Amino acid sequence: MFERPRGTRDFGPEEMAERRKLENILRRTFESYGYHEVMTPTFEHAELFVERSGPGILDEMYTFKDKGGRELSLRPELTAPVMRFYAQDMQRSPKPLKLYYFGPAFRYERPQKGRYREFWQMGLELIGADTPQATAEMISVAYDSMKNAGLKNFRLRIGDVKILKNFLDSIGKNDRDTMRAIDKRDTELPDEIMEFISMNNPEELENHGPEDEVEHYRNVLDLLSSAGVEYVMDLGIARGLDYYTGVVFEIEAPELGAEKQICGGGEYRLAELFGAQPVATSGFAIGFDRTLLALKKDGFKAELKGPDAYVIGSKETISEAFALARKMRNAGCIVEMELTGKGMGKALKKASSIGSKYAVLVGEDEVESGEYTIKDLSSGEQRKMPLEELLSLCPSDKEGY
RNA sequence: GCCGGGGUAGUGUAGCCUGGUAGCAUCAGGGACUGUGGAUCCCUUAGGUCGGGUUCAAAUCCCGGCCCCGGCCCCA
Missing domain, CATH: 3.40.50.800 (Anticodon-binding domain)
Incomplete structure (x- = not known):
């Protein structure tokens, strides 16, 4: 008897029906905003992901040498491949360029519920637009995705790493350990930091800089509010997001426990890293499997259709x-x-x-x-x-x- | 990678503490029923994760691997 490899799953007819249903809902939502689907290879040169995420990613990737001696990796995420595709073939496409993707990604990590070695992501990249309305719209795609799927209990948190880093610089604490502690809401954080990340009203940003970024951030929040998108302001979003440059956001489904983050994204710079002209970019990725897990707790179902x-x-x-x-x-x-x-x-x-x-x-x-x-x-x-x-x-x- | 819990027919479970015949339910296949269904009854297939140890004897006690689960780490 053979067993499936650790951290992978087989999907039977019933589960595939559920997955297709969710997939279709998300596709329709993305397309309702004018995004078009792209597809990239399942494996890429290992360096692509190291460029994007740092050498630490090597530990969690499936990397192998092909018969030509190339160092290849199963993709651990899809943003880098899509941006590589952009840099290679789509720099001259009319802007803004709206691309979305859906496909499997692979990571060598200890599996648990909501965390698999092969998992699916659906996400998008918005290339060539960095106005507040561009970012607000991008976030609203993620929000609508959850709403349209019928997820009842989720929380959208929106922060800004430029404002956060500017503040940390001003108190001489802009370092990895501090960022990590902030992300974990470590109770041992200095009061001034706790106070900063506890702000929940854009008005309070008045005396913080940089001015243009604060204005941008506030505009994004205002646009979302006026459109009825529910969110909480949270400047304490600080995950190892070195390439994020401004507004960042996360969506979590609290009932999922340790693996509760179902979506993450923001404004970033990656094109230059891959040899393209600099372009403003933003995007996010939805953890498809986790989202489905959260939905199932809310009773999400898809019936297998019998024949006529x-x-x-x-x-x-x-x-x-x-x-x-x-x-x-x-x-x-x-x-x-x-x-x-x-x-x-x-x-x-x-x-x-x-x-x-x-x-x-x-x-x-x-x-x-x-x-x-x-x-x-x-x-x-x-x-x-x-x-x-x-x-x-x-x-x-x-x-x- | 680290700490902890678990693994019994295809599926869900009982027995494990206090070693000694592995039981129940369900599903699947067949039959009662050779042109009319969801019912009932009967039959069949099928099991202690793998390897080692203790013992006269291991599903049961001990060690290790594999896999799943909770948490850490990291992230989707």
């Missing part, structure tokens, strides 16, 4: 039944056929257990008369109808493709 019809033939009529099933499918129906040669009783039982709307009986009588017996499996009613009428029961459009 279940065609049951007899030994003598198999070829007619087989052909009929195909005609119905071409007319737009989802049709299953009895494949195991069960008797009528078992076949009907099967049809209703998989949730088929109708059973279509194709026996010798039917073949002779050209009228098929169709039975409504929920009401139990049945009657005979010719092929044409039967086909008219199928949804005529094939928009599903």
